[in-house]
Amino acid sequence: MAFPERFSNLPDYAFPRLRKLLDAHAPGGAPIAMTIGEPRHAMPDFVGRVLAANLSGFAIYPPNDGTPELLAAISGWIARRYGVTLAEDRLMVLNGTREGLFNACIALCPETKAGQTPVVLMPNPFYQVYAVAALAVGAEPVYVPATAATGFLPDYGSLPKDVLDRVALAYICSPANPQGAVASKEYLADLLALAEKHDFKVLADECYSEIWREAPPPGLLQVAAQQGADPERALAF
Incomplete structure (x- = not known):
């Protein structure tokens, strides 16, 4: 398959490149994963309960701009953390x-x-x-x-x-x-x-x-x- 020329010089993604570098070296002890940065600690107990209580909401698409509750929570956190007041139309959910x-x-x-x-x-x-x-x-x-x-x-x-x-x-x-x-x-x-x-x-x-x-x-x-x-x-x- 031919790809557009603008993508021909994109570098390989970092983690496969790192894996190739490490594969040639046998570990001297129990390996410590230092690659993709996955969490190693358990979630706080309340997270599972909140997710379980809202499972029905996962069956629908959320608004592209984010729910009013989420936007208000984000705006409030920015105000508390940085002392900056941002209107909700200045936010984008990612x-x-x-x-x-x-x-x-x-x-x-x-x-x-x-x-x-x-x-x-x-x-x-x-x-x-x-x-x-x-x-x-x-x-x-x-x-x-x-x-x-x-x-x-x-x-x-x-x-x-x-x-x-x-x-x-x-x-x-x-x-x-x-x-x-x-x-x-x-x-x-x-x-x-x-x-x-x-x-x-x-x-x-x-x-x-x-x-x-x-x-x-x-x-x-x-x-x-x-x-x-x-x-x-x-x-x-």
Whole structure:
């Protein structure tokens, strides 16, 4: 079967590649699964009871926009967590962040930027869906090192102006996977200012926002609201 050329250079998915690397090495002891990130703890007791009490609802399609109760719960959590008031029409219900991170690029990345191929910025290492989304829309993915030298976060501001002027979207993951680095309010404010200067949108992958020890990580929407940034430039997943 012939596939469209735009998909010919998509990388293999990370977990099969990792499996191939590990298959050649016999474990020296009991293996510890460190691949796909499946939960290892039992669900809280109340979850099973709530699911069982609502089984009849699984026989119908929910509204595409989400039920009013769900949207109100999400909006309320964002207000409590980040101090940001979001109208329910600013929310989109997803089947996990991967769906949104991919589809946002499909929906928001233009065919050209400054008359050239648009650029999508992403940290390196990165969640593979960032690169796949960029390649799927014909954009140029630019992998920006997130190493100890930059605090394990990408220094997008260090890129040449001609690259920044072509940026349509920039992915950021905080807390970062796999490094665990947390973007400070200052970092996020600088990123939003850079987005304003070069006219691009920031897609914040915050799926690890509730894994922390001392203080909850700041969020992109929180910083955008505090500095009065254009809300159309800040998307959080």
